Amino acid sequence: MIHAKNVQGQKIKVSFSGEKAKCIDCGQDVRGHKGRMKIPYWQHLNKKDCDAWFEPITRWHIDWQNKFPKEFQEVSLIDPNTKEFHRADVRTNSGLVIEVQHSPIKPDEIEQRENFYGKNKLLWILNGESLLKHCRLNYRYEKKEMSLSFEIPHYLDKSPEFNFQAFNEYFLKSQALNKIRIHPDLLDFENQNGNYFLFHFNNSVSFESIKYELIYDARKILNILLNEKFHEDYLNEFKINYTDIPQDRFRNINLIKKYWRPFIDLMKHPVFIDNLEGIETDKIYFYQKNEIIDKDEFIKNIEKSWLAGYNKKHLL
Ligand SMILES: [Zn+2]
Numbered sequence: 001m002i003h004a005k006n007v008q009g010q011k012i013k014v015s016f017s018g019e020k021a022k023c024i025d026c027g028q029d030v031r032g033h034k035g036r037m038k039i040p041y042w043q044h045l046n047k048k049d050c051d052a053w054f055e056p057i058t059r060w061h062i063d064w065q066n067k068f069p070k071e072f073q074e075v076s077l078i079d080p081n082t083k084e085f086h087r088a089d090v091r092t093n094s095g096l097v098i099e100v101q102h103s104p105i106k107p108d109e110i111e112q113r114e115n116f117y118g119k120n121k122l123l124w125i126l127n128g129e130s131l132l133k134h135c136r137l138n139y140r141y142e143k144k145e146m147s148l149s150f151e152i153p154h155y156l157d158k159s160p161e162f163n164f165q166a167f168n169e170y171f172l173k174s175q176a177l178n179k180i181r182i183h184p185d186l187l188d189f190e191n192q193n194g195n196y197f198l199f200h201f202n203n204s205v206s207f208e209s210i211k212y213e214l215i216y217d218a219r220k221i222l223n224i225l226l227n228e229k230f231h232e233d234y235l236n237e238f239k240i241n242y243t244d245i246p247q248d249r250f251r252n253i254n255l256i257k258k259y260w261r262p263f264i265d266l267m268k269h270p271v272f273i274d275n276l277e278g279i280e281t282d283k284i285y286f287y288q289k290n291e292i293i294d295k296d297e298f299i300k301n302i303e304k305s306w307l308a309g310y311n312k313k314h315l316l
Pocket of ligand 1: 023024028050051
């Protein structure tokens, strides 16, 4: 476990090896272990954890717990009737329990844990790297589009000093536009009407940061073209509309179950798999719904995620 209590009863982490504290759950003496390579943890002096479901701590485990406030981490729950207690990896304010599972788990224990924690709410996060080494998630992205268009004030068109074709010649050579044109995920690019550009990508690409560079480049070109006759008014009227069409949803998601762990199918509560081969590290796979989710979104909406998975499995 990563937390114990000090003499003041505060929840503390290990500061140095050999540090003494008490187990939050059973009150027995625990000793801190900390080393350069080791993950700091508390151990009961008799080396036997009072939680029967105890599992050795891993870095992955702690990283997940640390995504939540300290008061949500390692929260002990007691059954008032049987006095049985267990230490949930994470328990949120609303009572959602998150079990972070690095190693295989026996079917009996799945049932026990789901019965114990599931009275509240339970969500599983499994480590694909340790549990599903040979499995792989295949999918493809929907095409993503990004369009760029200029608003040209009507009087600019009538202005004898300005030639839109000349503008485009410059603009197509601009540094900012070039960044988009040489992007490895760019599929094709169209220029319509001279003031509308459409880019197709085969991947989820964000050009939000280039938006300002594009505006800057466009203004610079206007400055050159309009020369000393340039008026500040022109620049203010000349606008770039940048539309990022979000089509970065995943399609044809297919989990290739090679050396699959059948215990996962016994889990009745929502199962999310982290570190699965084939997906980026900032995404997580929602097993029952066959969905790829952004990790930040998942954590932010963790209650909703649970509800979505639970409804699917139990109510539909
Ligand atoms: Zn204890």
